[in-house]
Amino acid sequence: MKNSPRPKSSQPIPPHAKKVFEGVVFDVYQWEQKLYDGTTTTFEKLVQADTVTVFPVLDDGRILLLEQEQPGRDPFISTTGGHVDPGEEILAAAKRELLEESGYEAEEYIPWLILQPLSKIDWVINIFIAKGLKKVSGMQLDGGEKIILKPVTFDEFLEYGTREEFVEKEVARRLLEAKIDPAKMAELRRLFSPSR
Amino acid sequence: MKNSPRPKSSQPIPPHAKKVFEGVVFDVYQWEQKLYDGTTTTFEKLVQADTVTVFPVLDDGRILLLEQEQPGRDPFISTTGGHVDPGEEILAAAKRELLEESGYEAEEYIPWLILQPLSKIDWVINIFIAKGLKKVSGMQLDGGEKIILKPVTFDEFLEYGTREEFVEKEVARRLLEAKIDPAKMAELRRLFSPSR
Numbered sequence: 001m002k003n004s005p006r007p008k009s010s011q012p013i014p015p016h017a018k019k020v021f022e023g024v025v026f027d028v029y030q031w032e033q034k035l036y037d038g039t040t041t042t043f044e045k046l047v048q049a050d051t052v053t054v055f056p057v058l059d060d061g062r063i064l065l066l067e068q069e070q071p072g073r074d075p076f077i078s079t080t081g082g083h084v085d086p087g088e089e090i091l092a093a094a095k096r097e098l099l100e101e102s103g104y105e106a107e108e109y110i111p112w113l114i115l116q117p118l119s120k121i122d123w124v125i126n127i128f129i130a131k132g133l134k135k136v137s138g139m140q141l142d143g144g145e146k147i148i149l150k151p152v153t154f155d156e157f158l159e160y161g162t163r164e165e166f167v168e169k170e171v172a173r174r175l176l177e178a179k180i181d182p183a184k185m186a187e188l189r190r191l192f193s194p195s196r
Numbered sequence: 197m198k199n200s201p202r203p204k205s206s207q208p209i210p211p212h213a214k215k216v217f218e219g220v221v222f223d224v225y226q227w228e229q230k231l232y233d234g235t236t237t238t239f240e241k242l243v244q245a246d247t248v249t250v251f252p253v254l255d256d257g258r259i260l261l262l263e264q265e266q267p268g269r270d271p272f273i274s275t276t277g278g279h280v281d282p283g284e285e286i287l288a289a290a291k292r293e294l295l296e297e298s299g300y301e302a303e304e305y306i307p308w309l310i311l312q313p314l315s316k317i318d319w320v321i322n323i324f325i326a327k328g329l330k331k332v333s334g335m336q337l338d339g340g341e342k343i344i345l346k347p348v349t350f351d352e353f354l355e356y357g358t359r360e361e362f363v364e365k366e367v368a369r370r371l372l373e374a375k376i377d378p379a380k381m382a383e384l385r386r387l388f389s390p391s392r
Contacts (some may be wrong), residue, residue, distance in 0.1 A: 011268060011269040022341050023216070024226070024238050024240045025316070028219055028222060033267050033269065035339035044222060045270070072207060072208070072229060074206040076206070142233050143234070148230060
């Protein structure tokens with residue numbers, strides 16, 4: 001995983017782009033882009049910190065989802081995860097977020113998806129499946145999080161994961177694809193089985 | 197359609213937020229948010245112009261997709277659409293984008309989906325099905341667009357619309373859901389049939 005290249009955006013920020021704003025979540029870059037007719041115009045794109053998402057699979061086969069509230073936001077369903085800190089290894093961020101949000105440590109982290117979901121934001125999501133879980137502490141939440149742990153069976157995961165309020169849209173898509181294609185469903189079951 | 201309320205974000209920008217950056221595509225807003233533990237922190241969210249997407253259904257039942265290139269971006273599949281100009285009615289924007297990108301006018305615009313897909317960007321997409329089409333001109337593209345019109349059958353639409361390079365992800369989701377649920381598939385066929 002450490003050596004996986006960071007996936008390229010479908011619309012990369014070119015080297016000559018200038019950072020025109022630095023925010024608390026988003027930085028804004030602009031550059032002069034030559035168009036097909038020879039004219040130029042200003043293009044704009046955002047950068048935000050990459051994120052990790054970790055789906056914990058308990059030894060009894062249940063998958064740990066999170067019912068989550070944040071101030072000023074509708075309640076949503078997710079799993080453990082968050083931003084990669086500056087300079088932090090991706091796997092270290094995955095371990096930290098799993099521990100902070102669930103109190104679990106894992107023996108194995110299986111990289112599942114690594115992709116840039118949006119063309120207008122430079123942002124990579126790294127999605128892991130964690131197995132061999134051991135509860136080592138309580139949750140260590142910050143003041144902007146309210147989290148209820150929600151262990152679900154694989155079949156319940158297929159249902160919750162395709163609801164509107166489930167925020168991992170790239171995962172929702174793969175659950176829907178698995179419901180259509182038996183080979184993909186078998187692969188998904190294998191991926192989310194507790195055996196290693 | 198004119199009277200449809202603009203759907204609220206799942207994480208609205210509060211009235212006391214300040215615009216801290218104004219870009220060519222994105223504006224950035226910040227506000228002090230009180231957290232659950234009584235402390236406050238700076239929250240940040242983006243605003244971009246709302247967009248329209250128009251799926252033209254030709255009288256022979258084919259749906260008009262677009263194979264599109266933009267400078268510095270991987271080729272992608274979409275349909276007609278673009279930004280709503282400041283002060284422009286949503287339906288007027290739909291008519292303008294359909295005409296500019298395909299040279300067609302339509303007798304009927306059926307509102308299909310109106311939603312805010314992302315929690316971190318205040319941005320509404322308005323998706324229409326257009327029927328009763330008449331070719332009235334050529335395309336009027338700007339220097340940043342290369343477009344090939346690609347009429348496809350309904351079954352081909354189900355295939356193209358669920359590929360990775362199809363950019364309307366909310367539509368892709370509904371096509372996948374229709375492949376799973378016969379009632380949703382029947383509704384989708386009705387919606388995309390040329391009859392009015």
